Amino acid sequence: MAGNSDPLTPRAKLAVTAGKAVAAASRAAGRGSGSVIGGRVALKLDPDLLARLAQNLDVVLVSATNGKTTTTRLIAEALRAAGPVVSNALGANMPAGITSALAGGSDAKFGVIEVDEKYLAGVARDTDPKCIALLNLSRDQLDRAAETRMLAENWREGLAGSKAVVVANADDPLVVWAASSSANVVWVAAGQMWKDDAWSCPSCGGVMQRPGDDWYCGECGFRRPTPSWALSGDHVLDPHGSAWPIHLQLPGRANKANAASSAAVAAVFGVPPQVALERMYQVQAVAGRYDVVQFQDRDLRLLLAKNPAGWLETFSLIDPPPTPVILSVNARGADGTDTSWLWDVDYTRLTGHPIFVIGDRKLDLAVRLEVANQSFQVCDNLDQAVQLAPPGRIEVIANYTAFQDLRRRVGN
Incomplete structure (x- = not known):
């Protein structure tokens, strides 16, 4: 990721300045944070701006139907142990919002970016991520989102050939199928409470068998991979079998699962589980959730x-x-x-x-x-x-x- 310390061309600098001005005007008019409109203006002026802003950063992308915003916050806290972080922490997760967030982080070492499921492949192309975290895929926004298997197929095609380390939930068959096209996958047993989007095999359409916490397709043999990280009660088990206590102010099993995936991501960047999990305690609420x-x-x-x-x-x-x-x-x-x-x-x-x-x-x-x-x-x-x-x-x-x-x- 090394390179010239100021990757921005004069055109890119103009685009960033214009985007910030539009965002400020939008905020002053009481129309929200302005990040999306600012990003749109900046990308109009320089369509390559997102790639330019990302080129000096070690980037993590986080995508899923549930848990993106919280997991993005947890990973950002963990990576701050290793250097400054820029993140779209308020959840503006399409290219315009992401561009706007990165434009505000000129001193950052890491970019921790939440990405809408439909935009993951394109944002991954632009930002050359070091790591991609995939948490789950389930039914959402039925009138505009493709059904879940089509999203999984987009991910699978979009991530094939990516050099990123993919940290993926071994308990969600759709995520496993999507991630299996990647050369370097770290599997996390994060659990899957909602199973109704994964009764048919994403690979062949056969019926999934689900004995206990396991799953496999009786027809084509597609099956749950062996995880190297796992959520176990109030602990995260690392690949060496050590159990690390989860310290969170956020409630519920789902957030422990998010913490387990976040610890696996932090380890890709050399932040040990104990340090990562202790830092996650700082997060009390996420964009008002759990307040x-x-x-x-x-x-x-x-x-x-x-x-x-x-x-x-x-x-x-x-x-x-x-x-x-x-x-x-x-x-x-x-x-x-x-x-x-x-x-x-x-x-x-x-x-x-x-x-x-x-x-x-x-x-x-x-x-x-x-x-x-x-x-x-x-x-x-x-x-x-x-x-x-x-x-x-x-x-x-x-x-x-x-x-x-x-x-x-x-x-x-």
């Missing part, structure tokens, strides 16, 4: 769940009944406008919780809860739901734009 906020004299914990896999993991970490739960679902562009995924979520796991339903598509959710035999109340807004909720901390679970609405309302 406990005060609103109307109540404690609300804000949880993001945007597809069936995410809802399943979230249900496993909420406080037990009779903790009140507020559910909020929208179906705007960024969420995907198709809400049929609600029927894939097992809402019987909420039995015993007082449930309050808000959001643009609260009636879709109400029908789903009715069929799941849950008792619930439909409310006009967050304020009303909080007033009606019985005492104690409230768990608030929302999908993507509903989560942004909530954060604005509670001033977070």
